[in-house]
Amino acid sequence: MTDWLVREIKKISMIEKYAIPSRNNYSKLDANENLVLDKDILTKISIDSLKKIDLRKYPIELSEEVYKKISSYLMVSKKSLVLGSGSDQIIELLLTIIGKGRRLTSIYPTFSYFKTRCQLHKVGFSEILLSTVDNSINMEKFMEKARNSHAIYLCSPNNPTGNQFDKSQVLDILNSLENSLVIIDEAYVEFAKYSLTKYVQEYSNLVILRTFSKAMGLAGARIGYMIANEELADLFKNKIQLPYAVNSISIAIAISVLANPKKMEKSISLIKDERERLYRNLSKIKKIKVYKSDANFLFIKCNEKYKGILEALEDSKIIVKALGNIRNYGNCIRLTIGTKRMNDKILSIFNNIQ
Numbered sequence: 001m002t003d004w005l006v007r008e009i010k011k012i013s014m015i016e017k018y019a020i021p022s023r024n025n026y027s028k029l030d031a032n033e034n035l036v037l038d039k040d041i042l043t044k045i046s047i048d049s050l051k052k053i054d055l056r057k058y059p060i061e062l063s064e065e066v067y068k069k070i071s072s073y074l075m076v077s078k079k080s081l082v083l084g085s086g087s088d089q090i091i092e093l094l095l096t097i098i099g100k101g102r103r104l105t106s107i108y109p110t111f112s113y114f115k116t117r118c119q120l121h122k123v124g125f126s127e128i129l130l131s132t133v134d135n136s137i138n139m140e141k142f143m144e145k146a147r148n149s150h151a152i153y154l155c156s157p158n159n160p161t162g163n164q165f166d167k168s169q170v171l172d173i174l175n176s177l178e179n180s181l182v183i184i185d186e187a188y189v190e191f192a193k194y195s196l197t198k199y200v201q202e203y204s205n206l207v208i209l210r211t212f213s214k215a216m217g218l219a220g221a222r223i224g225y226m227i228a229n230e231e232l233a234d235l236f237k238n239k240i241q242l243p244y245a246v247n248s249i250s251i252a253i254a255i256s257v258l259a260n261p262k263k264m265e266k267s268i269s270l271i272k273d274e275r276e277r278l279y280r281n282l283s284k285i286k287k288i289k290v291y292k293s294d295a296n297f298l299f300i301k302c303n304e305k306y307k308g309i310l311e312a313l314e315d316s317k318i319i320v321k322a323l324g325n326i327r328n329y330g331n332c333i334r335l336t337i338g339t340k341r342m343n344d345k346i347l348s349i350f351n352n353i354q
């Protein structure tokens with residue numbers, strides 16, 4: 001093998017692997033999917049969608065229809081939208097544009113996948129530690145780094161900490177960094193207090209990432225989108241994105257979910273209630289610290305109980321995201337809010353922590 005390729009492969013092999021646990025018959029509370037939505041309803045939607053499409057054809061009219069549906073659902077111009085095969089695929093292209101050697105500022109902890117993709121694309125990645133008290137951003141430190149960067153990445157709400165930052169702080173970032181590309185990842189925004197969607201017309205450097213994988217219950221369909229000002233969205237759609245990045249079946253399913261959003265909306269409201277119930281009850285346990293969340297998961301600092309908690313969850317066939325020793329915080333887990341039954345089980349496991 002040529003020398004350069006050997007060196008490149010060696011470098012890539014140092015990048016942390018994105019861990020995907022696979023265990024049958026476990027309650028999957030590790031990936032922030034919407035497990036409250038009834039699986040059978042989604043299966044029916046999928047079968048009905050399959051009957052409506054013509055797999056011989058590229059998804060041209062269908063794409064038009066899903067753009068219209070998202071546009072009226074979010075009350076944003078359809079010219080501001082670009083579909084992708086999950087928001088992961090859009091992240092990939094954004095990093096291609098930012099390009100090798102440029103610098104990006106983000107926070108720690110955040111969506112770990114994003115950092116590993118920066119490493120793959122050779123985009124310099126700086127991270128500012130959040131406060132372990134309330135997961136807030138130290139704006140002074142953040143701005144100092146961000147001013148010397150080409151791009152910013154912020155999750156709103158943040159994964160894994162679950163909180164949404166003050167809207168005024170995020171707007172300050174946008175106002176002060178008009179020469180940077182500001183990527184706001186709103187993967188969990190349906191569970192949160194505010195969205196920045198309407199600001200895309202005002203800030204030409206703002207890109208918002210959204211997905212059907214979380215609140216919409218369609219992680220398996222792999223469909224996401226970005227929202228940006230019309231000029232950038234047009235360029236992205238026609239020059240950067242693959243011509244047919246999302247398949248007809250996934251698009252048809254997304255159209256169907258948006259046409260009848262009641263069930264999905266009801267599940268969101270249930271998850272938010274359950275999140276508050278879990279938060280209240282877990283907060284009473286002295287040996288752990290649970291953080292307030294604006295998403296469909298809870299971030300829990302487990303201290304010296306980490307191993308015991310993971311073992312107890314394993315014994316009950318529950319997988320959570322074992323985050324390990326997070327700098328400044330210590331050993332933490334991230335736990336998806338599941339059905340009421342799953343959450344009751346979680347509470348009984350945590351209440352038994354000695």
Ligand SMILES: Cc1ncc(COP(=O)(O)O)c(C=O)c1O
Pocket residue numbers: 031032085086087088089111155159185187210211212213219222223224
């Ligand atoms: C913050 C954040 N952004 C993006 C994604 C990826 O979403 P998608 O399934 O649309 O690729 C995830 C998935 O866990 C996420 O947590």
